Amino acid sequence: MKPHVFALVDxxxxxxxxxxxxxxxxxxxxxxxxxxxxxxxxxxxKEAKALGIAMGQPLFQCQELITKHQVAVYSSNYALYxxxxxxxxxxxxxxxxxxxVYSIDEAWLSLDHxxxxxxxxxxxxxxxxxxxxxxIPVSVGIASTKTLSKVACELVKRHGMFDGVLNMLPWxxxxxxxxxxxxxxxxxxxxxxxxxxxxxxxxxxSARNLKLANHAWIRHYLNVTAQRVVLxxxxxxxxxxxxxxxxxxxxxxxxxxxxxxxxxxxxxxALSTYTASAxxxxxxxxxxxxxxxxxxxTNPFAKHIPQYAMSASASLPFASAFTPxxxxxxxxxxxxxxxxxxxxxxxxIYLTQIRPHYVVxxxxxxxxxxxxxxxxxxxxTTVDEFNRYWGRNTLYFGTQAGCKAWFMKQTRRxxxxxxxxxxxxxxx
DNA sequence: CGGCGTTAG
DNA sequence: TATTCTAACGCCG
Numbered sequence: 291m292k293p294h295v296f297a298l299v300d301x302x303x304x305x306x307x308x309x310x311x312x313x314x315x316x317x318x319x320x321x322x323x324x325x326x327x328x329x330x331x332x333x334x335x336k337e338a339k340a341l342g343i344a345m346g347q348p349l350f351q352c353q354e355l356i357t358k359h360q361v362a363v364y365s366s367n368y369a370l371y372x373x374x375x376x377x378x379x380x381x382x383x384x385x386x387x388x389x390x391v392y393s394i395d396e397a398w399l400s401l402d403h404x405x406x407x408x409x410x411x412x413x414x415x416x417x418x419x420x421x422x423x424x425x426i427p428v429s430v431g432i433a434s435t436k437t438l439s440k441v442a443c444e445l446v447k448r449h450g451m452f453d454g455v456l457n458m459l460p461w462x463x464x465x466x467x468x469x470x471x472x473x474x475x476x477x478x479x480x481x482x483x484x485x486x487x488x489x490x491x492x493x494x495x496s497a498r499n500l501k502l503a504n505h506a507w508i509r510h511y512l513n514v515t516a517q518r519v520v521l522x523x524x525x526x527x528x529x530x531x532x533x534x535x536x537x538x539x540x541x542x543x544x545x546x547x548x549x550x551x552x553x554x555x556x557x558x559x560a561l562s563t564y565t566a567s568a569x570x571x572x573x574x575x576x577x578x579x580x581x582x583x584x585x586x587x588t589n590p591f592a593k594h595i596p597q598y599a600m601s602a603s604a605s606l607p608f609a610s611a612f613t614p615x616x617x618x619x620x621x622x623x624x625x626x627x628x629x630x631x632x633x634x635x636x637x638x639i640y641l642t643q644i645r646p647h648y649v650v651x652x653x654x655x656x657x658x659x660x661x662x663x664x665x666x667x668x669x670x671t672t673v674d675e676f677n678r679y680w681g682r683n684t685l686y687f688g689t690q691a692g693c694k695a696w697f698m699k700q701t702r703r704x705x706x707x708x709x710x711x712x713x714x715x716x717x718x
Numbered sequence: 719c720g721g722c723g724t725t726a727g
Numbered sequence: 728t729a730t731t732c733t734a735a736c737g738c739c740g
Contacts (some may be wrong), residue, residue, distance in 0.1 A: 325731035332727095332731070348730045366731085395726050482725045515725085542733060585735060591730055723738085 294527055295401040295459065297381060297413060298431045298439040304395035305333035308374050309364050309704055311425045317350065320361040324349060327546050327699055328365050363582070365703040377424045385416050390531045398436060398522040398531050405493035413455040432457040436529045437522035440479040441497065445469060470497035470523065480519045485512060499524060508590055537575040543568045544638025548697055550589070551634045557586070559692040561637050563618045568641050569613040573670055578609035583618060584623040589635035608658045609645060612666040
């Protein structure tokens, strides 16, 4: 049987590339993008990496480097990144019969349909198309398993060679192994810090070592995930391409505040906003929830202030995606856990017990009304369509209203040039 | 089955 | 002064 051909397409420094699209002078400068609340660094340009700015580093720790080297600093602009990601994925969709969107900046493509000797050329065409149609540069790794295509992509980025595409398929086994020897175990997809520690304790330091490790030992002392990684390194594909996004089994919305919040009223406003957003996500995947968890927390890093963290859960009488139902329950839960006198840093909601909305509801006491349910769903569909057309939060529920003084800090966000008319790029 | 730990981006 | 957010899965009791 012919082995499968996996291509991993990975956008280069994706968030930075997005920012550069709308600001030409960022081209050769060091650029970083921050997490929510401008907390820590979540994306770095090549130049910023070279300066030694680390992934996940708190902003205040690299302030000196930023000033010294005039690093361009951006708050995260997810509206922009998601829109550009969608554009990249739609180009990729046209390049393969089987696309798996793995993350905002990565996708797997099956290239089973491409003749073996045309793979490199085809991958170059993919890169050029994406660049031409979206402006985003990408790297491509090609191999017989997902894990090896990750390795290939990593080698492209690490060595800045291969012209953006690395196809490992034609390589003899010894050549693959030679390159695997240069990859540390902790840099393999699926091997995190804990597994690395155990592997290193057994003298397994490189991807090559792991590929040749003893199966029985791996299974017994580690886990089945690690065993799959070993097989995948050997060229035995265990992880197929998943074309359809599985509906989420849990939906969480939780954001840290831009400043400490003490008032119940502000917490209600924030939680209502998060709940409406979670409900929207729920409806988008055609699901209902029947269990709600609400949580509340002070800032665990602020050792000097009194700490409090609490959560509460409750079940809905019947599964729902009707925002007012979820709001009622979420706010009631918030009231049970709220204690005055604390400086809260975060609240959030987590929806679980999620199931498809077409599964017919059985109700022991006859309280559930299919007619009312249908009316509610219709109302929410209207709200969602309205908001999709006129912009997020054009229509919203009363408890969300307020001045949003708690909203996250975003002092350096670029224009939402692709999703807001009033922020469109102007050329003068 | 729930809680915990690990990993990912 | 300052430290992201979301989701899945495996293991264990």
